[in-house]
Amino acid sequence: MQTEPLALKSPSLRVESAAALAVFSALSAGAAAMGAVATNGATQRWYRRLKKPxxxxxxxxxxxxxxxxxxxxxxxxxxxxxxxxxxxxSRALSLWAVQLGFNTAWSWLFFGKHRPRSALADVTALMLSVGAYMAAARKVDRPAAALVAPYLGWVCFASLLNEELVRLNR
Structure with missing residues (x-):
């Protein structure tokens, strides 16, 4: 098992590695941007009216x-x-993409479509997919798995928040 990225050991791969980092950053930023689009002004008014935990x-x-x-x-x-x-x-990278998809879908379900119950199902799938990604990444690169531990913790908290929002706003 490697603990240092392979590309950092080979100068000839550094440019390719930098490009890959840019792609992973762009994909993550794209998910963030799509979430931001889903939380427009009209959505914020809807959200402010909900009972909060x-x-x-x-x-x-x-x-x-x-x-x-x-x-x-x-x-x-x-x-x-x-x-x-x-x-x-390959398995870890596939799970990375899956969790990012669930992540992006949550904002659209909750804020974009005003469907907290559907978003709760999605955040549950997100939680499971982040856990599966962590387990798969750990077999390839332990630090990569450790990097997403705070994310899993926040998603668990977000799941609890989502569940309470559903319960309080039946």
């Missing part, structure tokens, strides 16, 4: 937290990509 963080917390998490998601995927090709790496 007492443990709801202030609105100002979400932007900085998600900025850090998307950065960690990108670097984690890049580290896995930099390891030698094989079934374990």
């Amino acid at each position: 007492s443990f709801q963080p202030p609105r100002a917390v979400f932007g900085p937290v998600w900025t850090v998490l998307y950065g960690l998601i990108a670097v984690s995927g890049w580290r896995v990509w930099n390891q030698p090709a094989g079934i374990a790496r």
Whole structure:
């Protein structure tokens, strides 16, 4: 098992590795941007009217937290990509893409479509897919798996928030 990305050991692969980091960063930033689009002004009015749980963080917390998490998601995927090709790496990268898809879908379901129950099903799938990605990434690059541990923790918290929002707004 590698702990240092393969591309960092070979100068000839550094340009390719930098391009890959840019792609993983762009994909993560794209997911963030799509989530931001889903939370437009009309949606914010809808959300403000919902009953919130007492443990709801202030609105100002979400932007900085998600900025850090998307950065960690990108670097984690890049580290896995930099390891030698094989079934374990392919599985981890597939799960990386799956979790990012569920991540993006949540914002559209919850904010875009105003469907908290559907978003709850999605965030449950997101939680499971992040856990599966972590397990798969750990077999390829342990630091890559560790990088997404805060993300899994936040998604678990987001799941609890989503569940309470559904319960309070039946």
